Amino acid sequence: MSKPTIFSGIQPSGRLHIGNYLGALTNFVALQNSGQYQCVFSLVDYHSISEDYSPQEKREMILDLAANFLAAGVDSEKSILFLQSQVPEHTELAWVFNCITPVSELERMTQYKDKAQKQSKNINMGLLDYPVLMAADILLYRATAVPVGLDQKQHLELTNVIARKFNRRFGNYFKEIQPLWTHFPKVMDLKRPDKKMSKSDPSGCLFLDDAPDVVLKKLKGAVTASAAGKKSPGEENLMLLLAHFGQAEEIAYFADAQKTGTLKFSELKETLARDISAYFAGFREKKQALLNRPEYLAEVLGQGAQQARKIAQTTFIEVKQKIGLL
Ligand code: TRP
Numbered sequence: 001m002s003k004p005t006i007f008s009g010i011q012p013s014g015r016l017h018i019g020n021y022l023g024a025l026t027n028f029v030a031l032q033n034s035g036q037y038q039c040v041f042s043l044v045d046y047h048s049i050s051e052d053y054s055p056q057e058k059r060e061m062i063l064d065l066a067a068n069f070l071a072a073g074v075d076s077e078k079s080i081l082f083l084q085s086q087v088p089e090h091t092e093l094a095w096v097f098n099c100i101t102p103v104s105e106l107e108r109m110t111q112y113k114d115k116a117q118k119q120s121k122n123i124n125m126g127l128l129d130y131p132v133l134m135a136a137d138i139l140l141y142r143a144t145a146v147p148v149g150l151d152q153k154q155h156l157e158l159t160n161v162i163a164r165k166f167n168r169r170f171g172n173y174f175k176e177i178q179p180l181w182t183h184f185p186k187v188m189d190l191k192r193p194d195k196k197m198s199k200s201d202p203s204g205c206l207f208l209d210d211a212p213d214v215v216l217k218k219l220k221g222a223v224t225a226s227a228a229g230k231k232s233p234g235e236e237n238l239m240l241l242l243a244h245f246g247q248a249e250e251i252a253y254f255a256d257a258q259k260t261g262t263l264k265f266s267e268l269k270e271t272l273a274r275d276i277s278a279y280f281a282g283f284r285e286k287k288q289a290l291l292n293r294p295e296y297l298a299e300v301l302g303q304g305a306q307q308a309r310k311i312a313q314t315t316f317i318e319v320k321q322k323i324g325l326l
Contacts, residue, residue: 006037006180007143009044009084009134012058012065013051018206018276019187019197021072022244027147027182029073039079040141040308041069043301046084046091047133050126052119066297068208071287082304084137089312093136094129096319100165101132101158109154135159139174140312147180170322185240190222193234209284212277219269219276238268245275 010016010024032039043065045058062083069081084090106112106128116123126133134155138146139162146156156179163174189195191204199205206218219238226232239258242251250271257263290297320326 003036003038004145005040005141005143006031006145006147007040007042007138007141008147009042009047009137010065010069011048012043012045012061013048013053014061014199015064015207015209016068017187017197017199017208018241021208022184022187023149023182024147025068025072025074027180027184028069028079031147031180032074032079037145040143040311041074041079041081042084042137042308043069043082044084044134044137046126047130050124050130051115052122062301063291063294063297066301067287067290070290070297070300071283076300076304080304080307081300082308083301086301086305087140087308087312089140089309089316090133090136093140093312093316093319094133096323097132097135097162097166098129100169101162103128105158105161106131109158111151111154131155131158132162135162138177139163140315141308142175142311142315143177144175145178145180147182149182153179166322173318173322187240188233188237190218190234190237193223193232193237206276208280209287211284212273215277216270216273219273220266222265222269224265235263235265238265238272241276242268242272245279246271247275250275 008024008028010020016025028039028041031037043062045062048058048061066081066083070076074081109131112128112130115127119127131154135158138159146152146159148156156177160176163176166174187197189197189201189204190206191201195201195204197205199207203218203221206215210218222234222238224232224234224238226235235258239254242254246254254263254268254271317326
């Protein structure tokens, strides 16, 4: 029996931060290395152009994201890693799905509403249609498991709605997909620890390729104040990072200091800066070496696209037969 297929995607739309790393990349690598799945990972560039962007920067963002995947341990020998726009069946299948997806389903997607509010001068069709393209991404590979964050729940439910509609109308073909929720707790913004860490606030955001002095500076600026009688969300956030990147003795030491009320934030921040920089030292080095070879990155993506296309073409021919075009 062949292994079940996993599909996930990340948009090439800027630098990745520690939250993306813990929430997505490390999880992808673990799934890949479990040996239990055929993993298909995509840089979903077509999704990313539905949001305001600069064409001059996009290619660089694509190569940067490819380097992030590889430096984090996604192995193009074990997994299929490819650029969405190099496999035209994604948009083709999305069109077929468009013709069975009620507009009303798309209009109630909360991410669509949020994005429409954020870029009110550019409420384009792609923004509304985003979840249909996402359904096509997944179902094109007949994937049955999709590792994503909880923010994608509604989109995955819609994928199953589309699969069921297709099956009912054209005969059983697509299987239900299972979300694989990534359970990592949210990493919060260092400056505003009531908000999720986000690249749109660079000063409170630890990027994966931040140099050690930058990591230290950002951590030193982390806000740890708390309202009277309340736990400090900034402190919780630093302790969460320590739990992940710190040594066992450090974790025990600071947990104890927390209990006895002797915790020194300067000490915690310096420890964390050292640990995080050390943790990502190998990653940064690998990533830089990859970025120095853009032609190699392009080749890896090209080979990934060839592998992806083989599967995608098979599915799409069968879809065309089912819907009466072939
Ligand atoms: N919408 C996803 C996100 O922003 C990215 C994505 C696109 C995706 N296509 C996908 C994730 C297919 C999982 C499966 O995180």
